[in-house]
Amino acid sequence: MDLLSDAKALEPEMTRLRHDVHKQPEIGLDLPRTQERILSALESLPLEITLGKTSTSVTAVLEGTAPAMSGQDTRSVLLRSDMDALPIDEAADVPYRSERPGVMHACGHDMHVAMLVGAARLLAAHRDRLKGKVVFMFQPGEEGWDGAQHMVDEGVLTAAGRQVDAAYALHVFSSLAHNGVFTHKGGLVLSASDELHVTVTGVGGHGSMPHRSKDPISIAAEMVHALETMITKRFDAFDPVVISVGLFQAGTKANVIPDTAHFEATVRSYSPEARERLRTLSVQLIEGIAHAHGVTVDARYVDQYPITVNDESEASFAATTAIDLFGEDKNMHLARPLNGSEDFSRVLAHVPGAFIGLGAMPVGGDPSTAPYNHSALATFDDGVLPMGAAFNAQLALRRLDQLATL
Numbered sequence: 001m002d003l004l005s006d007a008k009a010l011e012p013e014m015t016r017l018r019h020d021v022h023k024q025p026e027i028g029l030d031l032p033r034t035q036e037r038i039l040s041a042l043e044s045l046p047l048e049i050t051l052g053k054t055s056t057s058v059t060a061v062l063e064g065t066a067p068a069m070s071g072q073d074t075r076s077v078l079l080r081s082d083m084d085a086l087p088i089d090e091a092a093d094v095p096y097r098s099e100r101p102g103v104m105h106a107c108g109h110d111m112h113v114a115m116l117v118g119a120a121r122l123l124a125a126h127r128d129r130l131k132g133k134v135v136f137m138f139q140p141g142e143e144g145w146d147g148a149q150h151m152v153d154e155g156v157l158t159a160a161g162r163q164v165d166a167a168y169a170l171h172v173f174s175s176l177a178h179n180g181v182f183t184h185k186g187g188l189v190l191s192a193s194d195e196l197h198v199t200v201t202g203v204g205g206h207g208s209m210p211h212r213s214k215d216p217i218s219i220a221a222e223m224v225h226a227l228e229t230m231i232t233k234r235f236d237a238f239d240p241v242v243i244s245v246g247l248f249q250a251g252t253k254a255n256v257i258p259d260t261a262h263f264e265a266t267v268r269s270y271s272p273e274a275r276e277r278l279r280t281l282s283v284q285l286i287e288g289i290a291h292a293h294g295v296t297v298d299a300r301y302v303d304q305y306p307i308t309v310n311d312e313s314e315a316s317f318a319a320t321t322a323i324d325l326f327g328e329d330k331n332m333h334l335a336r337p338l339n340g341s342e343d344f345s346r347v348l349a350h351v352p353g354a355f356i357g358l359g360a361m362p363v364g365g366d367p368s369t370a371p372y373n374h375s376a377l378a379t380f381d382d383g384v385l386p387m388g389a390a391f392n393a394q395l396a397l398r399r400l401d402q403l404a405t406l
């Protein structure tokens with residue numbers, strides 16, 4: 001069997017599916033059209049399919065027919081593809097551009113869908129070599145909706161009977177690595193991501209007489225600066241944290257002091273200890289400043305995703321698999337974690353596995369300057385679809401081979 005040439009033969013079909021999903025992107029946990037496209041692409045395959053109840057997820061289980069060691073429980077491996085898009089107006093000049101204004105597949109999840117459907121096709125065609133079961137996890141709501149947790153709660157990890165033995169998620173990047181290059185790292189691979197929501201309530205009034213009011217804008221601005229100072233003065237530079245205020249809203253007119261000011265920040269950390277300190281110290285700081293100025297404040301630290309930690313041996317297994325399939329020059333070891341976050345961390349909290357990157361930047365681009373994922377200009381090259389499909393399929397085949405002899 002040559003997985004690569006088989007995957008190459010699926011390229012037109014995967015490309016069509018990817019373009020179709022790309023043109024009609026959907027956001028959040030409810031992605032009916034994307035779900036329907038996945039179901040019709042999987043229709044002819046011998047899969048046991050379960051649909052999500054609290055989201056439009058698709059869980060598909062393929063059972064291999066190769067004999068494993070007798071008397072042993074059936075082993076299983078999970079492969080994850082997320083499905084959702086982002087609230088971005090696509091600016092990339094591609095023929096399959098989004099037809100929904102303000103919505104774009106800017107993180108390549110459309111690519112993941114096509115690659116995982118491709119892997120399901122490849123593995124179904126080679127069931128006779130598969131020594132166990134494969135769980136295909138098509139997941140909505142990765143972009144802040146915790147779709148993975150919804151699926152974990154609904155039993156995706158035991159969809160094949162007993163808990164899956166290993167789990168993998170392949171993610172494309174429109175920058176970072178050259179076209180077709182896989183990125184690997186054991187241990188910590190992605191940051192935790194949380195949010196801070198703050199509303200300062202002062203006393204509004206005429207802008208010419210601030211002494212008769214309590215200006216919430218200047219107090220909120222002081223909070224923003226104080227948070228930045230806190231990051232440099234109260235956190236170890238070798239256990240970094242990041243706070244960026246991305247939303248600041250207040251007021252209606254230059255000469256009117258409003259009653260309230262509101263801001264929201266994204267908060268990133270790389271260890272559970274730093275995350276815990278951020279949770280406590282940021283709220284303490286904001287409440288202290290509000291108290292000092294005699295205003296009230298509602299400061300909420302909103303938990304989102306924890307750190308994503310790759311199992312060392314699963315990460316090195318994935319790296320070896322990619323090197324064996326595509327060669328050393330198509331593989332890159334990451335020296336440090338990436339600045340993103342993932343709800344695949346919800347899966348890795350229960351099952352050893354790995355989050356692996358795949359460079360999908362158009363050929364000839366510069367990985368240090370090409371628009372990154374989540375940019376309105378991000379573009380992902382269809383040419384890597386067969387690589388992703390073959391890699392996913394090979395991970396499952398090989399890992400089940402190993403597990404069958406344990």
Ligand SMILES: [Zn+2]
Binds near residue numbers: 107108109142171
């Ligand atoms: Zn993503």
